[in-house]
Amino acid sequence: MSVSSPEANTGKRVRNFLIVLVAIALSVALVLGLRNQTSAVSLTHLDEESVPLEVALSNGKPSLIEFYANWCTSCQAMAPDMAQLKQEYGESVNFVMLNVDNSKWLPEILTYRVDGIPHFVFLNKAGEAIAQSIGEQPRMVMATNLDALVAESPLPYAQRSSGQVSKFTAPVTPADNADDPRLHSSQVVN
Structure with a gap:
């Protein structure tokens, strides 16, 4: 069994946090993009x-x-x-x-x-x-x-x-x- 160092755990947390931020940013961009592409005229x-x-x-x-x-x-x-x-x-x-x-x-x-x-x-x-x-x-x-x-x-x-x-x-x-x-x-x- 391998034990991770505190620096490795911090690096994984930062990486996971960045992945979450990028996912949120892409989701917002997708929603806004789709809203602009759909017809504004109903x-x-x-x-x-x-x-x-x-x-x-x-x-x-x-x-x-x-x-x-x-x-x-x-x-x-x-x-x-x-x-x-x-x-x-x-x-x-x-x-x-x-x-x-x-x-x-x-x-x-x-x-x-x-x-x-x-x-x-x-x-x-x-x-x-x-x-x-x-x-x-x-x-x-x-x-x-x-x-x-x-x-x-x-x-x-x-x-x-x-x-x-x-x-x-x-x-x-x-x-x-x-x-x-x-x-x-x-x-x-x-």
Whole structure:
């Protein structure tokens, strides 16, 4: 059995103390680094800052409606770009956020046939839907569509579904199924 000298024990303690300090410093740096890398923009914040739908439909400006959910990874990934776009186009375009998990928006979910999110609906100044886009879209595509929306020109990237989509199913179906062409094969003919 070997016995350590007091100097050796002190050296081990100093070494262990330094290892603990370095570990703490690295942990703090990691936490701060991750905090800075995560999006400072949340979907909830975008929703809180968005124009209410009633206002958007009546204020004479074109609008972009985004159907989203907090659990949607594509929606989360687009949040920083959407915040930048709102900053750039907010004076000339209404940005409206509608959470598909809120049953209050069920009539709009059914009207615009939302079955994947993010789902974007572009409305002209009169509040009429002129185009839709489904899925995660590059910032440049959204900016180009917004430029066209403001200029009252055809949207170059409308009706696209090329991006990542989170599937969504409305919790109920329309009351009058006869008007829903997606359900025509389930109608009973006598």
